[in-house]
Amino acid sequence: MKIAEGLRESFDVIRGNKIRSFLTILGINFGVGCLIAISVIGLAFRDSVGSEIGRYGSTMLWVQVDNSNYMSDERRVLMDSRDISFFKQSLPGRIGSGSIFDAAYTVSYKGETAEITVFGAEPDHFDMFDINIKEGRQYLQQDVINRKRVCVLRPDIASRLFKYEDPIGKEIKISEKNFTVIGLTDRVSNTFLSDGSDNNTVFIPSDFIAAKAWGGGNIKYWVYLLKFENLEYVDIAEERMEAYLNNKYGLLRGETRFRIERLDSYVGMVDKILNIISTLVLVIAAISIVVGGLGIMNIMLVAVTERTREIGIRMAVGATRSDIVIQFVIEAIVLCIIGGGTGVIFGAGIASIACMILKWKFMLSLAIVLGALAISTFIGLVFGIYPAWKASQLMPVEALRADH
Amino acid sequence: MKMIPKIVQAGKNLAIIDIKDISKIYRMGDIEVRALDGVSLEISDHEFICVMGASGSGKSTLMNIIGCLDRPSSGSYFLGGKDVSKLTDQELAEVRNRQIGFVFQTFNLLPRISARRNVELPLIYSGYSAKERRKLADEALERVELSDRADHKPNELSGGQRQRVAIARALVNNPSILFADEPTGNLDSRTGLNIMALFQRLHNQGSTIVMVTHEMDIALHGKRIIHLRDGRIHGDEKVKSRADAELILNSLADLSTQDLEEAMQRHTPAKGAADEDS
Ligand SMILES: Nc1ncnc2c1ncn2[C@@H]1O[C@H](COP(=O)(O)OP(=O)(O)O)[C@@H](O)[C@H]1O
Numbered sequence: 001m002k003i004a005e006g007l008r009e010s011f012d013v014i015r016g017n018k019i020r021s022f023l024t025i026l027g028i029n030f031g032v033g034c035l036i037a038i039s040v041i042g043l044a045f046r047d048s049v050g051s052e053i054g055r056y057g058s059t060m061l062w063v064q065v066d067n068s069n070y071m072s073d074e075r076r077v078l079m080d081s082r083d084i085s086f087f088k089q090s091l092p093g094r095i096g097s098g099s100i101f102d103a104a105y106t107v108s109y110k111g112e113t114a115e116i117t118v119f120g121a122e123p124d125h126f127d128m129f130d131i132n133i134k135e136g137r138q139y140l141q142q143d144v145i146n147r148k149r150v151c152v153l154r155p156d157i158a159s160r161l162f163k164y165e166d167p168i169g170k171e172i173k174i175s176e177k178n179f180t181v182i183g184l185t186d187r188v189s190n191t192f193l194s195d196g197s198d199n200n201t202v203f204i205p206s207d208f209i210a211a212k213a214w215g216g217g218n219i220k221y222w223v224y225l226l227k228f229e230n231l232e233y234v235d236i237a238e239e240r241m242e243a244y245l246n247n248k249y250g251l252l253r254g255e256t257r258f259r260i261e262r263l264d265s266y267v268g269m270v271d272k273i274l275n276i277i278s279t280l281v282l283v284i285a286a287i288s289i290v291v292g293g294l295g296i297m298n299i300m301l302v303a304v305t306e307r308t309r310e311i312g313i314r315m316a317v318g319a320t321r322s323d324i325v326i327q328f329v330i331e332a333i334v335l336c337i338i339g340g341g342t343g344v345i346f347g348a349g350i351a352s353i354a355c356m357i358l359k360w361k362f363m364l365s366l367a368i369v370l371g372a373l374a375i376s377t378f379i380g381l382v383f384g385i386y387p388a389w390k391a392s393q394l395m396p397v398e399a400l401r402a403d404h
Numbered sequence: 405m406k407m408i409p410k411i412v413q414a415g416k417n418l419a420i421i422d423i424k425d426i427s428k429i430y431r432m433g434d435i436e437v438r439a440l441d442g443v444s445l446e447i448s449d450h451e452f453i454c455v456m457g458a459s460g461s462g463k464s465t466l467m468n469i470i471g472c473l474d475r476p477s478s479g480s481y482f483l484g485g486k487d488v489s490k491l492t493d494q495e496l497a498e499v500r501n502r503q504i505g506f507v508f509q510t511f512n513l514l515p516r517i518s519a520r521r522n523v524e525l526p527l528i529y530s531g532y533s534a535k536e537r538r539k540l541a542d543e544a545l546e547r548v549e550l551s552d553r554a555d556h557k558p559n560e561l562s563g564g565q566r567q568r569v570a571i572a573r574a575l576v577n578n579p580s581i582l583f584a585d586e587p588t589g590n591l592d593s594r595t596g597l598n599i600m601a602l603f604q605r606l607h608n609q610g611s612t613i614v615m616v617t618h619e620m621d622i623a624l625h626g627k628r629i630i631h632l633r634d635g636r637i638h639g640d641e642k643v644k645s646r647a648d649a650e651l652i653l654n655s656l657a658d659l660s661t662q663d664l665e666e667a668m669q670r671h672t673p674a675k676g677a678a679d680e681d682s
Pocket residue numbers: 430431432437438439457458459460461462463464465466681682
């Protein structure tokens with residue numbers, strides 16, 4: 001039997017058995033649709049997490065008091081400004097650095113009062129944590145040197161204090177001191193990595209909090225963050241800082257007093273998590289295709305006795321075994337292509353809606369589409385053809401005897 | 405299309421069908437059913453032969469074997485001088501396609517395609533183009549006087565019409581032999597007569613016909629009757645006074661309704677044992 005004849009026969013049969021064909025197509029459609037939707041959404045999720053980390057770059061490093069090596073009531077040794085000067089002067093490739101001091105303060109403007117967290121952060125902080133200024137400007141080193149009382153507001157606190165006015169240029173009270181609002185930031189969403197600030201945070205130059213926290217004495221640092229041009233500089237910095245700190249402060253019962261952590265090691269960890277997510281996505285997709293496949297199998301097998309008679313009739317009028325198998329192969333492929341094609345559209349549609357709602361990046365790769373089509377076609381072929389092949393091995397009378 | 409020499413090229417006296425000592429044994433668990441038990445039979449070209457016997461006597465089994473739809477458990481079968489047991493599956497399919505037309509009691513049409521597409525079915529497997537197929541199918545439907553029903557699906561046709569579609573399908577590839585297993589079994593007697601008239605016409609046009617029936621008056625339309633009992637041949641005789649279906653139909657057509665019923669009774673024996681085979 002020629003392919004063209006097989007096609008014609010298949011279309012005859014498909015048209016003649018509308019419900020069965022429709023259900024088969026629906027089964028394949030669901031299998032492919034779920035596979036595509038799940039893998040696209042899964043990949044978009046992976047991408048959204050991945051790009052979150054990418055935003056900070058992975059060339060950040062921080063040093064902090066290693067609490068785990070201290071007894072609970074032991075006095076901690078902190079870093080001082082000489083250490084910070086050393087970091088700033090002897091570490092090559094540094095593009096930003098700073099510490100974070102936070103404190104709960106009362107902030108107010110014209111009778112509106114709020115109890116919130118104020119971040120003492122250095123100008124570099126905005127760059128290091130990729131904080132976008134939506135309006136006005138961030139404070140600069142210049143402002144810090146001139147001891148300007150300026151602040152940058154996150155959107156929620158800004159709208160809480162300033163119901164009807166433009167906050168820029170206004171003076172708010174932070175812990176009884178006046179600060180001029182010079183900038184408003186973008187809204188932060190739930191990010192994977194953050195400096196710990198939220199939409200109610202007020203940023204001010206760190207000296208104001210540090211000075212107050214240390215009662216006007218020498219400022220000490222629990223933590224210090226640095227960002228470098230590339231990972232080689234991070235390597236150098238890690239090595240030098242460790243040597244410097246151990247040399248200066250000595251070890252504590254053989255353990256370091258300070259812990260140096262690199263963002264890229266976290267990125268590696270996150271990568272591992274992302275790989276787990278990918279595997280999970282694959283497993284769920286596989287389950288969905290199996291479920292879809294079971295549906296196809298069910299419909300195909302239910303049709304077997306009816307098809308067995310058909311095969312008997314065809315063989316009685318002269319069809320060879322290969323004629324039968326070719327016809328069923330073509331039929332299964334036609335059904336799979338129709339079902340798979342609509343499934344791709346259906347799955348991609350669902351995924352794009354989901355990505356739109358979640359604000360994830362919609363990416364549909366050819367590999368996913370081809371993979372989904374290949375799997376569904378394989379299932380359709382196996383379950384569509386195996387019974388046909390088996391029936392074609394019978395003598396015509398035996399096939400004709402199949403009960404209705 | 406492929407040209408294959410017709411396997412059946414028998415001369416006048418050579419048997420087109422020659423079976424010797426054919427047996428068919430069905431095993432069901434420990435029980436053995438001898439559906440055929442040493443049947444030998446020769447059928448020549450241009451015969452119209454009827455196989456008679458009670459239900460369960462092995463008629464269908466015999467038909468299926470000589471119709472190449474089944475294989476015997478033992479014995480030899482030569483079709484047109486060729487040993488069927490030595491044919492490959494491919495060759496056997498070709499025999500079914502070109503040498504043999506088979507008509508079943510239950511019609512065995514594909515339910516969801518039109519009468520014409522059903523008739524075309526054998527031609528698909530002999531490599532005709534769509535155009536040739538349509539032409540030949542329409543010719544075959546015309547021979548069974550069903551041209552006006554070509555686009556109907558089987559469930560839109562009466563039993564007699566369905567059987568005529570099945571006959572058209574059996575005829576369409578110009579087979580040497582027409583096999584019919586109780587072709588009137590599922591039809592009322594008048595429709596049955598119509599089918600017999602059709603068979604007699606085909607026979608007059610040159611077809612070899614082998615027909616199975618358990619009704620004597622149907623068997624009388626043939627020229628030779630084989631009696632089968634318990635899988636053995638118990639009689640083989642020429643029909644002396646052959647029934648002419650066309651004549652009977654014409655005489656029926658002239659009668660009034662009441663006479664018609666009487667006539668029908670005359671021509672229809674009391675239905676024998678319910679026949680549940682196919
Ligand atoms: N597939 C089968 N399996 C077992 N026994 C069968 C089968 N087909 C037919 N038989 C038995 O073989 C015998 C002959 O059957 P069959 O040829 O159909 O008779 P007929 O057509 O004369 O009524 C019966 O006893 C029947 O029960």
